Amino acid sequence: MLPGVGVFGTGSTARVLVPLLKAEGFEVHALWGRSEEEACCLAKELGIPFHTSRSDDVLLHQDVDLVCIYIPPSMTRQIAVKALGIGKNVVCEKAATAVDSFKMVTAARYYPQLLSIMGNTLRFLPAFVAMRQLLGEGYVGELQVCDVRVYGPSLLDQSYGWTCEDLMGGGGLHTVGSAIIDLLSYLTGARARRVHGLLRTFVQQNVSIRGIRRVTSDDFCFFQMLMGGSGSDAVCCTVTLNFNMPGSFVHEVMVVGSTGRLVARGTELYGQRNGSKSEELLLSDSGWAGPEVTEMPLPHLQGLCSMVKALRQSFRAHEERRSWARGPVAIAATFEDGLYVQTVVEAVKRSSCSGEWECVEIMSQEPDPNHNLCEALQRNKN
C-alpha cells in the first residue's frame, strides 16, 4: 500500500514532482508554500486537496506518511528533522550548511526505521546506473580521470532571493555542483580527500537585481577533487560549471580509465574501449513522455521520474503504508552522503578563498555554538 504524500515547496521541482507521484499511484494530500497565495495557487493547479503555509499542518496531517521537501536550502534542515521526529518518511533536497547537514544525519540515525534520503536524482538516471555498473565490471580498466562539464543559462530566479545569495545556498556550486559531487562518489565508490577550486560571480547585477543589491552566489565554478587512494593512486576529477551560457545546455560526465572510457552526454551513454576506433552508443535516450518542463534539465527530470518509480517499488512491497523496502532505494543518497557533499562544497569554497588545496574532513560532532564566543573571551583575556 502506497503512503500518502505531503509536498513542501512551490518551485519548479515541486511542480514536476506532484504529477510524477500521482502517475505512480501516490496520493498527494497536502502542499506547503511560503505564502498562502503560492500554496493555494499551485494546489488548485495540481489538484491537491489541502494547502497551507504552516509547516506543522502538513507534518501532522494524518494522511501524510511521506514528506517530500523541495524548498530553499536554508529552511530544509528544520522541516526534515521535525518530520523525522514526528515519524514521517522523508525525501529532501540539500541543506545550506554542513552544520545543518550534520543535524539531519543525527536525526536520520535516531530514526533508522524511517526512510530518509536526499533527492539527488542523477543517481537514478539510467545512464548513470549503467555507467556505474560498467565501471564495476571493468569497462574502463583502472579509473584515472573524471571530467564533468555543465553549461547552461543563469540559475537566478526572476526576483531577488536565495538563489542570489552564497550564504543561503545559492550558486552553481551549491545547486548543481553538489549533485555532481554526489554523482561522482556514487559512480566511483570513493570520496574526495582533497579539493581545489575557483568560484566567480561574473554577473553581479541584471535587469531585476540592481541598485544596492548584488548577486554573491557563483555563476562560474571549476574545481578538482582527488578521490580515494592516497597520493598518485587517487582518481583526478575535474568539474567545470558555467551558467553564463543562455540558449545552451551541456551536461557531460566522462570517466577515463586504463583500458577505455565512458561518457554520459545528457541522458545518453557512450563508451569506447582503447582498441576500438570509435565510440559506441551504450544507452540511448528513451524519449521523455512526461510533461514538458523547460526549467529543469532533462537528466534531472528523467532522474526524478526514475526516483519516484523506485519509491513506489520500495513502498508497494509492504502492507503497512509507512513500511518500505530498502532494496529499490538502496542507490539513493543518504543523509550521510548529504553531509559529505556539503562538506566538499564548503571545502571548495574555502579553497577558492585560500587558493590552496583543502582537505575534506567530515564533521563527527556538532560544533559548539559557543565556540566563537569562547574564542572572543579568550582573546580578551590575553
Place this chain on the structure above:
Amino acid sequence: MLPGVGVFGTGSTARVLVPLLKAEGFEVHALWGRSEEEACCLAKELGIPFHTSRSDDVLLHQDVDLVCIYIPPSMTRQIAVKALGIGKNVVCEKAATAVDSFKMVTAARYYPQLLSIMGNTLRFLPAFVAMRQLLGEGYVGELQVCDVRVYGPSLLDQSYGWTCEDLMGGGGLHTVGSAIIDLLSYLTGARARRVHGLLRTFVQQNVSIRGIRRVTSDDFCFFQMLMGGSGSDAVCCTVTLNFNMPGSFVHEVMVVGSTGRLVARGTELYGQRNGSKSEELLLSDSGWAGPEVTEMPLPHLQGLCSMVKALRQSFRAHEERRSWARGPVAIAATFEDGLYVQTVVEAVKRSSCSGEWECVEIMSQEPDPNHNLCEALQRNKN
C-alpha cells in the same frame, strides 16, 4: 625571391613540412638528422639533395637562407642561436627550459633584421584567426572564461626517448599545453599572471618502455590560468589535456563572454550570441587537400600549412632572397612569446608540486650559472 631552406629533424613534422614548403615554391636544399642513416633515408624519400648529421653543414650551406628546426626541445636552443649568429632566418619549435628560451630571446634581439619565429601553428589556423578577430569585434562581449580540452592517444614515441622524459621537454603539458598557452595569449591579447595545475603520469610503462625505465612525462594535465586584469577582472582559463584516450581526438577551444561565446572544434568555428537559440557555424572545415598524415592532428597540420603560406608571402615581396616582410608573419609567435610560454609551463609544473597558485614571472636576465655554487659556499661559511 624565395630563400633556400635547410630543415633540422626527421620526425613527423619535418616529414610534413618539406612537401608543404615545396608546394609553396621553396627549395629545400639540406636536411639534418641525428644519425646519417635517418637523414639519408628521409632525404631520399623527400628528394632533398643534401643530408648530414653535422649541424654546421646545414647552417653554413651557402644555399640555405631559412632554417626550420623541428628537433627534440633540449637541442633546439643550440641550433637556433647558432643559426641566427651565422645570419640565417629561423623558424623553430619550443626549447626545453626557460633558460634556453631566454638565450634564444637574447639572440633574436641581437639580430632584429633576421626572421625568428616560433613554429606555433595554431595561431595560423583560420578558425583561430577568425576567433581572434571576432573577439576583437566584441562578439562575446566582455571575455570571462576560456575552456580548452585536448584529448587523444599517447604522445610517447615507439621507443624510449625524450618524449618519455619530463626534464627533456616531453609530456602533454610541454608538447601540447605550450601550444594552447600560446594560443590563449594570442586570442585574448593577455598573459597569464597566476597559474595552478596538476600533472599525472598514469601510464609509467608500456610494451616498449619497461624494466627499470619509467615514463616521467605527464599524460594527463589540468591547469588554470588567470589572465590579464587583476583580481576579479582576470579571465579564467581552464585547460584539460588527456593523452590516455587512443582512438579519439578532441581539440576544443571555447571562449565565453558576457554576451555570447565562440567554440573552435577541431578546425571549425561555431558561435552563439546570448539572445540566440542555437549555435551558428561561422567557419566550416575547408577540407584537407594535402598529404594524409595520421600522426599530426588536423588543427596543427592545417595551421602548419597556413604558416608556410604566410612565410612565402613574407619572403616573396622582396628581391633579395634573405629579406622578408613583417606583415604576413606578424601573427606568428616571437621568441619572446616562446619565453613566456616556457615560463608558464614551468610555473604549472611548480604548482603541481607545491599545490599552490604560482606567479608567472618572466626572466629578465640570465640566471648566474654559479648561483648554486655560491649558495653552497655561503652555507658552508655559516
